[in-house]
Amino acid sequence: MKEGTEFFPDVLQHIETAIHSVRIELYLVESGRNATRFINALCDAAARSVRVELLFDAVGSQHLCAEDRARLERGGVALRIFNKLFPNPGLDDFKRDHRKIIVVDERLAYIGGACITDGFWDPVENRSQWHDLMLRVTGPVVSDIVALFDFRWRRFEGGAVHPEPDCRARFIPDTREGWAKLSYTSGSTHRGLIVDVVRRLEAARERAWLVTPYFLPVKAVFDALRGAASRGVDVQLFLPGAKTDHVSIREAGRGAYGASLELGVTIYELDSKRLHAKATVIDDWVSVGSCNFDVWGANRNLEANIQVYDGECLDQFLQLFATYRTTFRQVTAPDWQSRSTIERVEQSALYFAGRTIGSLLVRRPVR
Incomplete structure (x- = not known):
C-alpha cells in the first residue's frame, strides 16, 4: 500500500x-x-x-x-x-x-x-x-x-522469551506462491533481519533494488551491495532528494555515491516529496518494513520486516520500482563529478563522521 x-x-x-x-x-x-x-x-x-x-x-x-x-x-x-x-x-x-x-x-x-x-x-x-x-x-x-508484539508487551511485566517464527515459514520455498516470514531485530541481541539481507545480497544473481530514506548502511550491508555490483548484479538504489528530514544523513550517504557509481550501481533520488519507504527486492525475494539497514537498525533499534516469496507480491514490487524510475531523478556519473569542492568536502567529512559514530555504536559485527 x-x-x-x-x-x-x-x-x-x-x-x-x-x-x-x-x-x-x-x-x-x-x-x-x-x-x-x-x-x-x-x-x-x-x-x-x-x-x-x-x-x-x-x-x-x-x-x-x-x-x-x-x-x-x-x-x-x-x-x-x-x-x-x-x-x-x-x-x-x-x-x-x-x-x-x-x-x-x-x-x-x-x-x-x-x-x-x-x-x-x-x-x-x-x-x-x-x-x-x-x-x-x-x-x-x-x-x-x-x-513479536506480545513479547515486547510482556517485557513490561517481567521476563519473556523471543518468539520463534512459525515452522511453516522456516524453509526456503521452492515456488513463488504465498511464502512469508517475519524478520526482526532487537538491538544487538537479535539481528536476524540484517543477517538475512546480507546473505541474500551475497547470493544475488539478477537484481538487488533498494529504496530507503536514510542511506548510511551498516558495513556488512554496504559491502554486500558493492560485492553484488562487482559480480554484475543489477544494483539500483532509490534514495531521498533535497526534501529530507535529515540533511546530514543524506549528505553522509552521498559520500559513498562515487565508489558505488564506479561499480555500476544505478542511483536515483526523489525530489517531489519526502521519502520514507523501506523495501528491498533481491532476485525474487521481497522485504518490506521499518528497517533502514543502518547502524541503528543493526545494533540498537527494534525493527520488523516481512520477507516474501510470492509471484503476485513480486510483480507488484517490480511495477513499483518501474514507476520509481520515472518519478525519481537518476544521478549520473557526469552529474556527480560536477559537484562543487564545498559539496565534496562536506559529503566526505559527513561520511567519515557517520562511519566513526557508527563504529562506536557497534557491539559486534553483523555476520
Missing part, C-alpha cells in the same frame, strides 16, 4: 469493525488531526470491549500531548511507552522501538514505515507529504507478528 492516503483509511476501517483486539506498535506518533482520528477509533473500539494495546517509543511519541494520552486512558486503551529516557540516560537511549506494526483481531496485520502524524496523512485534506509503503498481511505469518 502506497502513501498515507491509501493506507490510513484502510486501517481505520478495520479498527472501526474490530471485534476482539487491536495491537499497535509505532515509533513516531504526534498529536494532530491524524492522531485524533486514531484516538477516536481506538476509544470507540475499547468501548465495544475490544482489547486495545498501544506500544509507543518514548522519543518518537514525545509530541503526543498529555491530553491525548489522557483521552486514551479514559477510553480504556492500554498505552505503554518503550525505553523512557530517564532516570538512567546513557548509550541505551540509542535503543529505540522503530517498528511500525498494526494487528487487528489477530487475523490482519500492517507492517512498513508509516507513522501517525499529519505529515504522513492529513485526514481533512486527504494528502500526504511523504512517500511511504505498508504491506497488508494475512495468513499464518500474522501469528508471528502477534507473538
Whole structure:
C-alpha cells in the first residue's frame, strides 16, 4: 500500500469493525488531526470491549500531548511507552522501538514505515507529504507478528522469551506462491533481519533494488551491495532528494555515491516529496518494513520486516520500482563529478563522521 492516503483509511476501517483486539506498535506518533482520528477509533473500539494495546517509543511519541494520552486512558486503551529516557540516560537511549506494526483481531496485520502524524496523512485534506509503503498481511505469518508484539508487551511485566517464527515459514520455498516470514531485530541481541539481507545480497544473481530514506548502511550491508555490483548484479538504489528530514544523513550517504557509481550501481533520488519507504527486492525475494539497514537498525533499534516469496507480491514490487524510475531523478556519473569542492568536502567529512559514530555504536559485527 502506497502513501498515507491509501493506507490510513484502510486501517481505520478495520479498527472501526474490530471485534476482539487491536495491537499497535509505532515509533513516531504526534498529536494532530491524524492522531485524533486514531484516538477516536481506538476509544470507540475499547468501548465495544475490544482489547486495545498501544506500544509507543518514548522519543518518537514525545509530541503526543498529555491530553491525548489522557483521552486514551479514559477510553480504556492500554498505552505503554518503550525505553523512557530517564532516570538512567546513557548509550541505551540509542535503543529505540522503530517498528511500525498494526494487528487487528489477530487475523490482519500492517507492517512498513508509516507513522501517525499529519505529515504522513492529513485526514481533512486527504494528502500526504511523504512517500511511504505498508504491506497488508494475512495468513499464518500474522501469528508471528502477534507473538513479536506480545513479547515486547510482556517485557513490561517481567521476563519473556523471543518468539520463534512459525515452522511453516522456516524453509526456503521452492515456488513463488504465498511464502512469508517475519524478520526482526532487537538491538544487538537479535539481528536476524540484517543477517538475512546480507546473505541474500551475497547470493544475488539478477537484481538487488533498494529504496530507503536514510542511506548510511551498516558495513556488512554496504559491502554486500558493492560485492553484488562487482559480480554484475543489477544494483539500483532509490534514495531521498533535497526534501529530507535529515540533511546530514543524506549528505553522509552521498559520500559513498562515487565508489558505488564506479561499480555500476544505478542511483536515483526523489525530489517531489519526502521519502520514507523501506523495501528491498533481491532476485525474487521481497522485504518490506521499518528497517533502514543502518547502524541503528543493526545494533540498537527494534525493527520488523516481512520477507516474501510470492509471484503476485513480486510483480507488484517490480511495477513499483518501474514507476520509481520515472518519478525519481537518476544521478549520473557526469552529474556527480560536477559537484562543487564545498559539496565534496562536506559529503566526505559527513561520511567519515557517520562511519566513526557508527563504529562506536557497534557491539559486534553483523555476520
